[in-house]
Amino acid sequence: MPVSKEALDEVALSEKEYQLIVEKLGREPSDVELGLFGSLWSEHCGYKHSKALLRQLPSKSKRLLVKPGEENAGAVDIGDGLVIVMKIESHNHPSAIEPYQGAATGVGGIVRDIFTMGARPIALMNSLRFGPLTDPHNRYLFGGVVGGIAGYGNCLGIPDVGGEIFFADCYSANPLVNALCLGIAEAKNLVRARAYGEGNLLMLVGADTGRDGLHGASGLASRTFEEERELRSTVQVGNPFLEKLLIEACLELAKTDWITGMQDLGAAGLTSSAVESAARGGGGIEIDVLKVPRREKGMTPYEVMLSESQERMLVVVKKGYENKVKALFDRWELRSDIIGKVTGDGIARIREGKKVVAEAPVNVLTSPPIYRRRVRKPEWLNKLQVFDVNAIPDLPRKKAGSTLLRLLASPNIASKRCVYRQYDHQVGNNTVVLPGSDAAVLRIKGTRKAISLTTDGNARYCYVNPYIGGVIAVAEAARNLACSGAQPLAITDCLNFGNPEKDDAYYQLKECINGMVRACRELKIPVISGNVSLYNETKGEAIYPTPVIGMVGLIDDVAKHCISGFKNEGDLVFLLGDSQTVDSSIGSSEYLDLIHGIIKGNPYIDLGMERRLQRCCLEAIRQGLINSAHDCSEGGLGVTIAESCLANGLGFASSDWKLEGRLDAALFGEAQSRIIVSAAPRSAWKLERLAARYQIAAKRLGAVCGKRLIIKGYIDLSLKELGDAWWGGLEKSL
Amino acid sequence: MKFGIIIFPGTWSDRDCHYALSDILKQKVDYIWHKETNLSKYDCIILPGGFSYGDYLRPGAIARFSPVMSSLEHFASRGKLVIGICNGFQVLCESGLLPGILLRNDHLEYRCQWTYIKAENTSTIFTSKCQNGQVLKIPVSHYEGRYYADDATLAELENNKRVIFRYSTSTGKITESANPNGSLRNIAGIMNKRGNVLGMMPHPERACEPLLASSDGNTIWESIIASI
Numbered sequence: 001m002p003v004s005k006e007a008l009d010e011v012a013l014s015e016k017e018y019q020l021i022v023e024k025l026g027r028e029p030s031d032v033e034l035g036l037f038g039s040l041w042s043e044h045c046g047y048k049h050s051k052a053l054l055r056q057l058p059s060k061s062k063r064l065l066v067k068p069g070e071e072n073a074g075a076v077d078i079g080d081g082l083v084i085v086m087k088i089e090s091h092n093h094p095s096a097i098e099p100y101q102g103a104a105t106g107v108g109g110i111v112r113d114i115f116t117m118g119a120r121p122i123a124l125m126n127s128l129r130f131g132p133l134t135d136p137h138n139r140y141l142f143g144g145v146v147g148g149i150a151g152y153g154n155c156l157g158i159p160d161v162g163g164e165i166f167f168a169d170c171y172s173a174n175p176l177v178n179a180l181c182l183g184i185a186e187a188k189n190l191v192r193a194r195a196y197g198e199g200n201l202l203m204l205v206g207a208d209t210g211r212d213g214l215h216g217a218s219g220l221a222s223r224t225f226e227e228e229r230e231l232r233s234t235v236q237v238g239n240p241f242l243e244k245l246l247i248e249a250c251l252e253l254a255k256t257d258w259i260t261g262m263q264d265l266g267a268a269g270l271t272s273s274a275v276e277s278a279a280r281g282g283g284g285i286e287i288d289v290l291k292v293p294r295r296e297k298g299m300t301p302y303e304v305m306l307s308e309s310q311e312r313m314l315v316v317v318k319k320g321y322e323n324k325v326k327a328l329f330d331r332w333e334l335r336s337d338i339i340g341k342v343t344g345d346g347i348a349r350i351r352e353g354k355k356v357v358a359e360a361p362v363n364v365l366t367s368p369p370i371y372r373r374r375v376r377k378p379e380w381l382n383k384l385q386v387f388d389v390n391a392i393p394d395l396p397r398k399k400a401g402s403t404l405l406r407l408l409a410s411p412n413i414a415s416k417r418c419v420y421r422q423y424d425h426q427v428g429n430n431t432v433v434l435p436g437s438d439a440a441v442l443r444i445k446g447t448r449k450a451i452s453l454t455t456d457g458n459a460r461y462c463y464v465n466p467y468i469g470g471v472i473a474v475a476e477a478a479r480n481l482a483c484s485g486a487q488p489l490a491i492t493d494c495l496n497f498g499n500p501e502k503d504d505a506y507y508q509l510k511e512c513i514n515g516m517v518r519a520c521r522e523l524k525i526p527v528i529s530g531n532v533s534l535y536n537e538t539k540g541e542a543i544y545p546t547p548v549i550g551m552v553g554l555i556d557d558v559a560k561h562c563i564s565g566f567k568n569e570g571d572l573v574f575l576l577g578d579s580q581t582v583d584s585s586i587g588s589s590e591y592l593d594l595i596h597g598i599i600k601g602n603p604y605i606d607l608g609m610e611r612r613l614q615r616c617c618l619e620a621i622r623q624g625l626i627n628s629a630h631d632c633s634e635g636g637l638g639v640t641i642a643e644s645c646l647a648n649g650l651g652f653a654s655s656d657w658k659l660e661g662r663l664d665a666a667l668f669g670e671a672q673s674r675i676i677v678s679a680a681p682r683s684a685w686k687l688e689r690l691a692a693r694y695q696i697a698a699k700r701l702g703a704v705c706g707k708r709l710i711i712k713g714y715i716d717l718s719l720k721e722l723g724d725a726w727w728g729g730l731e732k733s734l
Numbered sequence: 735m736k737f738g739i740i741i742f743p744g745t746w747s748d749r750d751c752h753y754a755l756s757d758i759l760k761q762k763v764d765y766i767w768h769k770e771t772n773l774s775k776y777d778c779i780i781l782p783g784g785f786s787y788g789d790y791l792r793p794g795a796i797a798r799f800s801p802v803m804s805s806l807e808h809f810a811s812r813g814k815l816v817i818g819i820c821n822g823f824q825v826l827c828e829s830g831l832l833p834g835i836l837l838r839n840d841h842l843e844y845r846c847q848w849t850y851i852k853a854e855n856t857s858t859i860f861t862s863k864c865q866n867g868q869v870l871k872i873p874v875s876h877y878e879g880r881y882y883a884d885d886a887t888l889a890e891l892e893n894n895k896r897v898i899f900r901y902s903t904s905t906g907k908i909t910e911s912a913n914p915n916g917s918l919r920n921i922a923g924i925m926n927k928r929g930n931v932l933g934m935m936p937h938p939e940r941a942c943e944p945l946l947a948s949s950d951g952n953t954i955w956e957s958i959i960a961s962i
Contacts, residue, residue, distance in 0.1 A: 150844045154877070155785040157746025241744050241788025333743060424846045424875045426940050427783075429750045443945065445753070558945065 002028055011038025017369065024364045032350060032358040035302045036365060039268035040275060043534050046368035049500035050532045053513045061526040063489065070280075071193055072113040072264065074528025075185075076490045078554055080447050083187045085119040088127075088180040088455070088494040088550040090533035094235045095177040099144025103177050104152035104238040105310050110181040111156060112264035115247050116313070118191035118254030119183030122428055123442055124153050126163040126179050127455040127494070127548040131172025133411055133733040138167075141175050142734070148238075149179070150422040155240035156247065159431050160423035161440035163455050165730075167411050170463075173538035178494040180455060180550040184444065191254045193263040195274070195316045196281030198344040200260055202274065203322065205329055205336045206246050206312040210295030212236045213269070213308025242311040242334075249332040250313060256328075258321035265312040271305045273314045274340075275348050279366040281316075284347040287340035289357070301350060301357045316342060375503040375510070384464045387601030389583045392592075395664040400714040403595065404638045405725045407668065410594050413635045414729025415646075436647065437564040438480040438631050441555065450558035452486030454551055458634070459544035461603040464588045466508040466545050468603050470515025472672060475610050476633060477551040478523050482614040483629040483675060485562045485621040486553030488523065493530040493549055498542025500534045508545035509534070516547060522607040523614070525551070562621045564630035565647020566704040571627055571678040573644075573652060573704060574687065575637070577613040578606075578673045579697040581661045585669030590634045605672040609696070613673050616694035625683045625690065632674035638667040638715070640676050641701070642722050645709050651719055654702035654711045667714070678704055735962045737763045738776040740806075740822075742797045747783035747819060747939060754939040759955055768800040777962050778815035779806060781822025783875070783937060793836065793878050794824035803829055815859060815958060816931040820876055823923075823933035832926055832933045833891070834883030839876070840916025846875040848947070849914050851922045851936055852902040855895040858925060860932045863957040869906045870899075870950035872936040874914055874922075879935040881921040891924055899923035899934055 008018055011034055021029055021037050029037060040046055047054065059067050065083060066075040073087035091106025107124065114121045126149055131138040153160050158181070195202065213236040253259060261281065263273040270287070278285040289304040299307075315336075317325050322338060329336040343349070348365055350358040395403060407413055420435040432450060433441035439454035456477040462469025478488045493516070498505030520527060536543045555561050566573070586592050587601015620626045632640040645652050659666045679687050684700075691698035702711075710716045737755050741748045748765060755761045766773070773779060786797035797803070803825075810816050810831060818826040826832040839845055850871055853864040864870070883891070891897050899922040901913045913920045915935075923934030938951030 154844055154846075154875075155744070155788060157784055239788070241785065241790065244744050244746070244785070244788075421847050422844045424844075426846060426873055426875065426937075426946075427746060427750065429753055429940060429942075429946065432945055445757075 011035060012042055013038050017041060020369060025360060030358055032302045032305060033360055035306050036271050036358060036360065039271050039306060040365050041368035043532065044267050045272050047532060048368045049371050049534060050509065051370050052372045053510055056513065056517050057527040058517065058520045059526050059528065064526055064528060068527060068529050072116045074490065074492065075117065075190060076528060077187065078449065081187050082444065083185045083190060084451065084552060085114050085117050085183040085185060086490065086492050086550065086552055087113050087529040088178055088492045088548065089531040090494050090496060091177045091179065092175065092496065092533050092536060095145055096173065096175055098235040099141045100148040101235055101237050103145040103148030105236050106177050106179045107149055107152045108238045108240065108243050108310055109266050110179045111158065111243065112266065114181045114183035115250050116191065116193060116262050116264045117185065118189045118251065119185035120251055121158045121181050121183045122430060123182045123440065123453055124158050124160040124179065125453060125455050125550065127457065128163065128165045129171040129176035129546060130167050131169060132167050135172060138172060139734060145175065145177055146419050146422060152238055152240045154424045156244050157427050159425045159427050161425050161431055161442065161453060162420065162435040165416055165419065166459065168544060170541065170543045174536050174543050176496050176546060178548045180492065182453060182552060189254050191262045193277050194261040194281040195277035195285055195342045196283055197260050197318065197342055198283065199319045200342040201317045201319060201322055201338050202285060202287065202340040202342065203315040203317050203325060203336050204292060204312060204339045205315055205334055207239065207242055207309050208293045208295040209304055209307045210309045211299065211303055211307060214303060214306050236308050236310045238310050245332045245334055246311060246313055249329055249334055253325065253328055258325050259315055259317050261316040263314045265314060267308065269305065269307045275362055275365050277314065277316065278348060278362045281342065284343040284345045284349065284362055285340060286343050286349040286351065288351045288353065290353050291337055291339040293335060293337055301352045305350060373506050375507045378504045378507060384600055385602045387587050389586060389662065392596050394662045397663065397714060400663065400667060401717050404642060404715060404717065405721065407591060407594060407635045407639055408642055408722060409725040409729035411730050411733045412590055413639055415727050416730060417727060418731040432558060432561060433484060433563055437484065439484040441484050441561045443558045448557050450555040450561060452481045452484040452553040452555060454480040455548055456480060457546055457548040459546040460588050460593065460599060462512055462547060463544040464600065465602050466511035467515040468605060470512035470547055471519040471607065472603060472605050473547050473549045474516050474519035474523065475605060475607065475672065476631065477549040478525060479614055479631045479675065481551055481553035482617045483562060483564060483631050485560055485618065486555045487618060488525045488551055488553045490528040491520065491525055491549055491551050493527055493547060495532045496536055496543060496546040496548065497534050498537045505542055512545050512547050519607060523611060560622055560624065562626065562629045564644060565628055566644045566650040566678050567627040567648065568680065569650060569704055570681065571704040572681055572684050573676065573678050573701045575699045575701050576617060576675045576677055576691060576696055578609060578671045579699040581666045581669065582671060583662045583665045585671040586665045589636065589668060589670040591636065591664060591668035610673045612694045613675060613696050616691055616696045617675050620677065620687055620690055625687045626677040626679045628678045630676045632676055633670065636668040636670050642709055642726065644676055645719060646723055646726055649719060650704050651706040651708045652702055652710065653705040655700060656712060735761060735777050735959055736775060737761055737778050737780060738766045738773060739763060739780045739782055740766045740768060740802055742768045742786035742800055744786045744788050745782055745784035747937065751780050751782045751939045754942040754951065755955065758942045759952065759959065761959065766802065768802045771801055771805045773805050773809045778817065778958055779809060781818040781825050783820030783822060786821055786825065793821055794828035797825045798829040807831065810931050813928065813930050817860065818933040819937055819939065820935055823935055824878065826931065826933045831931050832924060833887045834881055836878045837880040837882050838878050839880055844877040845914050846873065847914060848873045849936055850902050850904050850912065851899040852906050852908065854897050854900055858898060858929055859961040860954055860957050861898060862960060863953050867906055869902055869904060870953060871948040872938055872941045872951055874936045876935055879915040879917065881917040883918065888918065894927065896925045897921055898925050898932060
């Protein structure tokens, strides 16, 4: 073989894959060609280990306009001629190396995916995972990531309306930074990322091309941190100001008929954007790298094609319109250069002046091998799933209050206010429900509608049971939307897993996707876009399998949205849904981890009940029967009631509860399919009747009352004590 | 009455101001690109929030050199109305149309939150519709909002009742904890000597309808509209 193992390592291709390339080309590839294949056949661009699994995710819906993988992001119709475009993407490895820039460019990348399609970005969310904040390095990563998101997002004027943050040991060396962006477009202005029409011109717009980010896709995103190497140079540096100009200029361009397509330059830079656009358009492309404006001298064609310099766009301009397009970019003081053209021969041809440096069929470049593996359930997983509750003592009655305070102050549960107040969450004049509720609500100007947005994914459940964890991730996201009064529309998912070439990680990926498929079918929610981040492993230690579900829902009448906090003194408080305390619900809970240091025990969910519960909650909101709804999740009933109290500073007094079973399970167990709602006394009977119609239990817990949280016989705490713990918990850990 | 909203590269509250004035308050509003030099058809110019030129160097430090700024100076010298919000306030200070400067927040973090501001002088063009001492609920969103000026300037501002808004509690108490950024004397907004140029850090265009939790911003807009 004329190519060294080192050279293949450099582009993360196996010897077998190299042989396949030789076979398909009928010759040895050139250096530049090898670089193109390395990037396009990487997991990050080519999805070679995950595609077969991802195909099972349901993507059918009558509202669906763009299917997953077809374009930069998925698109759903919300009526009134408007379309929602949405996608989530990971920037985990760059953030581990350089947290500020890694997170900042993660935001930049996902925003480009949205405005590339002609949609104005109107909301951002972030799903973050870190190691415990007791470790100074984790605090450094946390501060850097939050700072990077704030620094980049705020400058763009896109509201960051929420997300989640979770801490566990497994993320210590491998934090997760998933950024979601949602945009809105008029259906007629939706732009496709297609390079078609022989003779049309390829125009590169925005930043100059430098040596930053070489091998980002193949190197950083598609392998583990096994080797101690200096990786900093593969992280790019963002310029949000330039991105802001690109947003405005490209949205202006999207309204013209001067272009046939637009595509941002993300992972694998010019290589993936040009070749993938050509693949979608069904033609070929020709690029002269000498025409690409450079940041530094002496760059090789290989470096130009693989650079991941940020804030660049590729525009396919109709022949004859190039001067108009250029004038538009000039007005925004953006550089634009014609670097090549669309051809009709199905070949990606890269030139350096007259010399051809790469020439390969587009369909070969974009058809990496697809791997399917047969794996068995790991033995250690069986042990995790068995947990005997009686092995731990029950919570003593007199400790219930102090335990609640401990849970509220723990970084996983404590309010994330000290983070989200660093993000502009109101710009755009649409944010009706600010961060801190179960889901954000944004109104759609010019209509009565609103959308609701959330991200979810309890990785601890997925670690113990990847299948059920996958089911719950989808169910909980939908439940959060139901609590805000929204009918779920679509999912974008970010699957963060370990090395798929290892059996255990592949098993987790496969099972988790299976679980998601089941829940998506049962709840009838299509997946419209997504991203995988595999190889999240450091020195052989994988992260928890972490699927992050971004979900958007529709509220027909914005006046009928709901929030998680109690609203009126005197309202009655109900638990809707699973009202049986089952001792095993303490398994895999935050309580079990925080108080006993145990991560064990199968989570459980009944999807039929879940579906009825969500419908019941939605209907109750639509009929105006309830004033608040809060999903009962991490920390169980105790924490959920406390959060509903603290949102608006209203207390709670319980009726006489007859506690059955264990106290820890009753107060802090995490049984699924439960929502805490409050209703005016005059609406109570209607709510009970509605719940009965959906075969859902509505258990009266007490009333909104005073300035204390009182669960008779167990807990009696002032809102001040609860607030100090919950509002201040995360800040104190930093 | 005709409003003009100036757009610098990097401005982002332009659309919010436009929405508030045209859709909610039914006023005539134009966008003005920063290279425009003719402002003669406008009664009130808005310098909106955002990150003009990425806030590179210092917020407002580059925008002040935009072609529109010399026209704006002339516009203001004729007694026409100018309101700078957030980044617009920073541009006004950098360009010398208002005294003082906006420094990085004392806690060194960006801050987006609801604030209460107390109208300290209600006999101005910008606050005539406020009750004396009225407290307005209007959000802030900035990294550099800590108002600073030397003692002589502060004294002059105070003596001439040119401190228009101060951060306060919801009941109008001027306290340290009500101050989101460490501004001297809780200053949230000031006016020029002539009384036709206002700069403020909070965003009144974000508080114009009950759906978004406050309509208090309208008090300021309605004061301006009533003046013409």
